[in-house]
Amino acid sequence: MNEQKTSRWSESFAGRLLSGLRFPGAGLVKGLAVTARNFVGSYFEKDRLLTELYPEQRPRLPENSRSFPFLIYDGNDPEAGMRCVSCKICEKECPPQCIYIVQDRDAAGKALKRPRVFNIDISVCMSCQICVEVCPFESIRMDQVFEASSYDRFGSLVLTKRDLLKSNEYYHGIHPTEAAETDARIEADRKKKEAAAAAKAAKAAETAKAAAEKKEAPAA
Amino acid sequence: MIQNILNELAADPWGVAGKWFALAPAAVLLLAAAAAVVARNLVRAALALTLSFMALGVLFISLGAEFLGFVQLMVYVGAVAMLIVFAILLTRPDRLRRTATALRGAGPAAGVVIGLVTLGGLLGVISTSPLAAGTKCAPAATAPVARIGEVLMGSHVAALLAVGVLLTAALVGAAILAIEDK
Amino acid sequence: MSEFLETAPVWLKDWVLGLLAGFGVPGWILDLVAAGMVVGTCIGIFLGLFALMSVMERKILARCQNRYGPNRVGPFGLFQPVADGIKMITKEDIVPAAADRVVHFLAPVVMMVPALLVLAILPYGRDLVPVQLDAGILYFFAVGAGTEVAVFMAGWSSNNKYSVIGAMRAIAQMISYEMPLVIAALTAAMVSGSLAPQAIVEAQGPAGFLPGWYVFTPWGFVAALIFYTCALAESNRCPFDLPEGESELVAGHLTEYSGFKYATFFMAEYIGMFAICGLFVTLFLGGWQAPLPALGFVPSWVWFFAKVCAVAGSMVWVRATLPRLRIDHMLGFAWKFLLPMGFVTFLAAACWHYAGRGPAGWLASLAIVGAAYVALSANFSRRFSLERRVYQFSE
Numbered sequence: 001m002n003e004q005k006t007s008r009w010s011e012s013f014a015g016r017l018l019s020g021l022r023f024p025g026a027g028l029v030k031g032l033a034v035t036a037r038n039f040v041g042s043y044f045e046k047d048r049l050l051t052e053l054y055p056e057q058r059p060r061l062p063e064n065s066r067s068f069p070f071l072i073y074d075g076n077d078p079e080a081g082m083r084c085v086s087c088k089i090c091e092k093e094c095p096p097q098c099i100y101i102v103q104d105r106d107a108a109g110k111a112l113k114r115p116r117v118f119n120i121d122i123s124v125c126m127s128c129q130i131c132v133e134v135c136p137f138e139s140i141r142m143d144q145v146f147e148a149s150s151y152d153r154f155g156s157l158v159l160t161k162r163d164l165l166k167s168n169e170y171y172h173g174i175h176p177t178e179a180a181e182t183d184a185r186i187e188a189d190r191k192k193k194e195a196a197a198a199a200k201a202a203k204a205a206e207t208a209k210a211a212a213e214k215k216e217a218p219a220a
Numbered sequence: 221m222i223q224n225i226l227n228e229l230a231a232d233p234w235g236v237a238g239k240w241f242a243l244a245p246a247a248v249l250l251l252a253a254a255a256a257v258v259a260r261n262l263v264r265a266a267l268a269l270t271l272s273f274m275a276l277g278v279l280f281i282s283l284g285a286e287f288l289g290f291v292q293l294m295v296y297v298g299a300v301a302m303l304i305v306f307a308i309l310l311t312r313p314d315r316l317r318r319t320a321t322a323l324r325g326a327g328p329a330a331g332v333v334i335g336l337v338t339l340g341g342l343l344g345v346i347s348t349s350p351l352a353a354g355t356k357c358a359p360a361a362t363a364p365v366a367r368i369g370e371v372l373m374g375s376h377v378a379a380l381l382a383v384g385v386l387l388t389a390a391l392v393g394a395a396i397l398a399i400e401d402k
Numbered sequence: 403m404s405e406f407l408e409t410a411p412v413w414l415k416d417w418v419l420g421l422l423a424g425f426g427v428p429g430w431i432l433d434l435v436a437a438g439m440v441v442g443t444c445i446g447i448f449l450g451l452f453a454l455m456s457v458m459e460r461k462i463l464a465r466c467q468n469r470y471g472p473n474r475v476g477p478f479g480l481f482q483p484v485a486d487g488i489k490m491i492t493k494e495d496i497v498p499a500a501a502d503r504v505v506h507f508l509a510p511v512v513m514m515v516p517a518l519l520v521l522a523i524l525p526y527g528r529d530l531v532p533v534q535l536d537a538g539i540l541y542f543f544a545v546g547a548g549t550e551v552a553v554f555m556a557g558w559s560s561n562n563k564y565s566v567i568g569a570m571r572a573i574a575q576m577i578s579y580e581m582p583l584v585i586a587a588l589t590a591a592m593v594s595g596s597l598a599p600q601a602i603v604e605a606q607g608p609a610g611f612l613p614g615w616y617v618f619t620p621w622g623f624v625a626a627l628i629f630y631t632c633a634l635a636e637s638n639r640c641p642f643d644l645p646e647g648e649s650e651l652v653a654g655h656l657t658e659y660s661g662f663k664y665a666t667f668f669m670a671e672y673i674g675m676f677a678i679c680g681l682f683v684t685l686f687l688g689g690w691q692a693p694l695p696a697l698g699f700v701p702s703w704v705w706f707f708a709k710v711c712a713v714a715g716s717m718v719w720v721r722a723t724l725p726r727l728r729i730d731h732m733l734g735f736a737w738k739f740l741l742p743m744g745f746v747t748f749l750a751a752a753c754w755h756y757a758g759r760g761p762a763g764w765l766a767s768l769a770i771v772g773a774a775y776v777a778l779s780a781n782f783s784r785r786f787s788l789e790r791r792v793y794q795f796s797e
Contacts, residue, residue, distance in 0.1 A: 024779030031723040035466045039719075042465045051469050233430045263558055267505065270551055277544070287537050290544040298547030298580070302573055305554050309570060365537045365597055 066142035083139030090131035493661035513552035527703035557655035568654025572645035583632035603689030
């Protein structure tokens with residue numbers, strides 16, 4: 001866009017006058033004119049200054065950029081809607097072994113399908129996304145947070161379950177395409193399961209009906 | 221004598237301070253010149269010489285010869301000292317410690333004798349000149365610098381032209397020495 | 403009101419002295435206080451200008467390069483010099499082990515002192531000259547020679563071959579550009595008939611339809627350009643900043659200096675730049691005079707500092723525009739172009755004066771200067787013909 005502008009200026013009267021100068025030392029004058037134009041233009045033309053004033057203007061990251069993992073929950077309650085079932089596949093597959101999972105147990109000691117402890121050490125995590133690729137339950141995805149620095153090297157760089165749980169709406173906000181695909185897949189899986197359950201129930205009903213008819217037939 | 225000095229100090233402090241301060245450039249000049257002769261490190265000797273040039277310039281200014289003082293600073297400190305420095309840097313960058321000047325024997329003794337004889341001669345000439353009688357010159361009607369200009373362009377123009385020719389010859393000589401064989 | 407502002411500094415000094423005299427302070431202390439006030443004000447103003455300049459230069463350079471300058475510290479980044487000062491002061495002062503400690507320590511001092519001393523003769527306003535010297539212009543150049551000694555001391559004492567090379571180049575540059583500088587200054591002094599800065603300003607008297615400043619005459623315009631170029635070279639500014647070019651020689655003669663000593667060199671360079679801008683304004687831009695008599699209600703010292711700031715701003719503009727010159731190009735430019743041009747301008751000024759300062763004089767000086775310019779530039783616009791390379795040392 002800037003190239004178009006300068007070519008238009010150099011075709012203007014002032015531009016052609018300046019480029020036609022041929023006396024010794026004309027190069028200096030032309031250079032000074034270019035610099036002066038930049039200086040004055042930087043105050044009046046808004047798109048000259050390409051600097052992003054960082055804390056005030058957030059950088060626009062591409063959609064697929066990633067930093068560290070986070071856990072997704074559906075609905076409003078993080079603990080209840082958490083998708084993670086503590087299968088520990090991501091813990092095993094993580095190359096630098098930065099994930100630490102402890103499965104939850106109920107009062108009687110029976111294992112529940114949820115983690116009690118889920119820690120990721122982001123000073124170790126290398127953002128390879130393998131945990132995302134191997135998760136069968138669409139429960140861990142990559143976040144885009146890059147301002148994770150802290151003064152405490154060992155404490156604050158270990159993210160606990162509470163830090164990692166973020167809602168599905170947040171996921172839609174940062175990776176819309178990916179989230180839409182994930183939701184579609186979950187929906188398709190659910191439909192398939194329902195269809196299979198319905199078919200199974202229909203088949204069971206039919207078998208029961210056939211058995212009932214068969215029972216009635218010899219009696220008749 | 222101490223009483224006299226104190227009385228004078230009370231009466232006119234700046235005058236007394238001025239008289240003593242007028243000696244300071246001379247003292248610096250002598251010390252710097254001595255250091256330039258005696259110093260082992262050649263660059264430090266060159267810097268001491270530069271300091272002595274500066275002190276001489278200041279001495280000229282304090283004696284009222286402003287033009288001469290400024291020219292001394294401009295020419296000696298700005299050009300001659302730089303010439304000495306370049307000569308040192310370009311010719312002997314490695315061996316900067318001078319071979320120890322023998323401070324015993326006939327050489328230094330002859331030097332001291334020659335120095336004393338020169339000093340005696342200069343003092344004799346100055347004391348028998350009209351200036352020693354303490355006559356004060358009348359202040360110039362025009363500014364001193366203008367007066368110097370008038371004299372240079374008027375009665376001493378031959379000397380000025382001769383200096384110009386000399387400088388041109390030196391410049392041409394330097395160019396010839398520096399020109400490469402093509 | 404404008405007269406009060408005009409004489410405000412002098413009035414203030416007299417008021418303070420009167421107050422002290424009323425307390426029975428002896429005469430010699432009053433003299434000391436008077437001198438102290440003048441010196442303190444002068445140095446204070448220029449240190450403030452230095453601080454402002456260091457941030458304005460970065461911001462102007464940035465805007466010329468389509469970016470923001472420093473804008474974090476203070477409104478529009480104007481407190482940046484405070485942050486820079488704190489940084490410089492708290493840095494560790496490292497002196498190389500093999501360096502000559504005494505000379506290494508004294509070099510920033512010897513650099514700073516001439517930069518401050520030359521501020522004494524500039525006429526800041528109608529009655530505001532700290533020291534009235536008959537040969538003021540000569541004093542300026544004489545004291546400026548001390549800077550070259552300081553550069554040598556800095557380069558040599560660091561015991562570092564890059565510093566020595568940088569120092570030699572810097573000294574060669576300063577000596578080469580001092581000649582056209584002095585000749586251009588003497589042109590203005592010759593036409594004014596005096597070497598005293600106050601007299602030169604007053605000789606650029608009241609206006610015709612153009613102000614009577616020397617920059618509006620043909621020889622004066624050329625002399626001003628020569629002076630400006632040599633001023634850039636004397637203060638080691640772009641495009642003549644090879645001695646401190648980072649890509650060539652690390653920092654040249656300043657390589658081994660860190661912390662406050664570096665800040666002192668930096669300060670000396672900027673104050674020297676302001677001083678030489680001040681001299682430029684005095685010699686060619688009419689000093690403290692207003693351009694039009696109608697604008698005479700603005701105090702004279704405001705005009706002086708406005709012009710100095712404008713010239714300093716133009717130096718930043720030049721810095722943003724031009725690339726650095728190579729050392730042989732730089733010296734060739736000085737000796738082969740500026741020096742002959744300086745002499746020709748001197749001649750043209752004399753012709754202008756002896757032709758009665760009328761239209762004949764204007765035409766004559768314009769013709770002389772134009773012809774010399776064309777002739778000398780022909781020297782530089784030769785096309786480089788590519789010859790067959792001869793390798794001397796390969797068999």
